[in-house]
Amino acid sequence: MRNISDVIEQYLKQVLKESQANAIEIKRQDIAKRFECVPSQINYVINTRFTVEKGYLVESKRGGGGYIRIRRVILHEKQDLLASLIDFLHNQPNLNEQVVENILIRLFEEGLLSEREVRLLFHVLSDESLGLHATDRHLIRRQQLLALMKLLSYR
């Protein structure tokens, strides 16, 4: 293998495969030492190889007792729908309540959200809840809906 990133990637995937739990917890420093590279190399590997689209979920904690946890997740089969909604969100400047509702209902119809989840989210994303000026509302909704899509992309 030609570069260290690939080697580290393979190593992590191997460990992941061997673990029962679908998840591993590593110490950045340890891995860096094992492969004799700088710690930030590990971030590079994770950012380029263990992304959500590739079916991985990464959490971490800093400070004493810190760790990086990598989890294998199963992607939802409706990636196309999500991609098109994400695309829509990026190009639609006007995210008023009606548009938000449409999106949420669409997600419900496609089986990605329950009725109750739609209600919760709609309430949280409503004009009343957000307050603010219209432009800010649109902006925040876009970001929050995008975060939602990202979460829905796996089970």
Add this chain to the structure above:
Amino acid sequence: MRNISDVIEQYLKQVLKESQANAIEIKRQDIAKRFECVPSQINYVINTRFTVEKGYLVESKRGGGGYIRIRRVILHEKQDLLASLIDFLHNQPNLNEQVVENILIRLFEEGLLSEREVRLLFHVLSDESLGLHATDRHLIRRQQLLALMKLLSYR
């Protein structure tokens, strides 16, 4: 477990669970000795892990015969829980990710949200999703969480 704070947290929660009274009384010095740490470590654990929004109440007394009493607050009535959280939201200026997570998990523990709903909402209310400056984030979170409480209050 990685760090002493987590260990002490687990220990205290265990003792709490085993006690009949929903409350325990400890001597700071004793706990510190048991885990071989400085006494103020205990304060750290209490301040970071046994917070109001997580549903804990802490009282203490100094001097001879001093103690620290930790009480688990259990609110069987949905309205009581929501009222106390609403109260908390109004009085807590600092609504960072950790606090938001604590609140959502509390709602889960008391049966008002499912695990998945917690994940959805936490994601939507995360730093990453909100972007913005800290103060604005806190503000928006307060409003959105209050909206959530309101919705949850009528079943």
Add this chain to the structure above:
DNA sequence: TAGTCAAAAGTCAAAGATGGTCAGAGGGTG
């Protein structure tokens, strides 16, 4: 009763321990 002292617990800031980010240098490939 007032004063003193020792035994708690509290506070806070500095030091320690991790992980994250980012921009620029380095290298391989079409």
Add this chain to the structure above:
DNA sequence: CACCCTCTGACCATCTTTGACTTTTGACTA
């Protein structure tokens, strides 16, 4: 050569641990 990955290190953010100093409380003493 141009471009796209990789690699590196300086600097940043966050959580934990530690210890010096402070405050509170009750018992004992004058």
